[in-house]
Amino acid sequence: MPSPQQARAQASAITSGRTGPQTEVSPTSRLRTLFDGPRLSPGQRRIAQYLIENITEAAFLSITDLAERVGVSQPSVTRFAAAVGFSGYPALRERLQSIALGALAGGPAAAEVNRSNELQAAVDAEIENLENLRRDFADPDRVIDMGRQLSRSTPLTVLGLRISASLAEYFAYAARRVHPDVRLVTRGGSVAYDALLQSREAGGTWVLAFSMPRHAQETLTAVRVAHSAGLKVALVTDLALGPMADEADATFATGTGSRLVFDSYAAPGVMAAALLQAMTDAGPERTQARLEEYEQIAEQHQFFLRE
Secondary structure (H helix, E strand, C coil): CCCHHHHHHHHCCCCCCCCCCCCCCCHHHHHHHHHHCCCCCHHHHHHHHHHHHCHHHHCCCCHHHHHHHHCCCHHHHHHHHHHCCCCCHHHHHHHHHHHHHHHHHHCHHHHCCCCCHHHHHHHHHHHHHHHHHHHHCCCCHHHHHHHHHHHHCCCEEEEECHHHHHHHHHHHHHHCCCCCCEEEECCCHHHHHHHHHHHHHCCCCEEEEEECCCCCHHHHHHHHHHHHHCCEEEEEECCCCCHHHHHCCEEEECCCECCCCCCECHHHHHHHHHHHHHHHHHCHHHHHHHHHHHHHHHHHHCCCCCC
């Protein structure tokens, strides 16, 4: 039996949005199929990438010209042709010319990557998640109140393990601009326990935890450790019910995109941004002072490009 993720991989495989027996495969897809099988060296991958990006021109280059364009030797091009299953460069070029001529005959539309029904469905699912979140925000009092609580907690601990780490890192990075002591925990086990205990000893009152599917057992354990230390837990997750939500003092449930192999997090990202906004609103004077100080430092040390 395939695992749930294997099943999703099969069900969400990206296919052409076109229908009917005359479905055409784009030149890019044909080249990727041609080159994706063998194990290529870094130099050979450069050749493959150049051919994919410049098929209509590259298919008619001599071996000397192709090697010069890519920045490799002629023997490298010969070895590349052999690696992808051809007797030599002339045989490879013949195949490339067939693909290129098909693209030219089809006009600009033939060179475009087909839009996928599966990709559109994934976007549609995320739009629905955002619409649901918008309805939840019709009464923003819970978010506003949580922003006050998180703002008052010094230090404020942000927890996100495994795939949830990216959301926790985003929140912590931004929260540090407006909060004097934000502690990010992205490693589980005893490392998380130490961080949570130290946060409580330093005077912290809240942990903001992110838990996205697949929900990690170590996240649940860390939340329980936080409670045992005397910390309260606010949870951003996809499930309003279940063991994780049962352990939290406040749960903000938002849908995740699950149409593709790996989940997408449009709605949880907006929820994180909303909690950040609520934190800044909870202490406008502190927020303004810290942002101004940060901008001065950023300007002094040229953190960012001038636009």
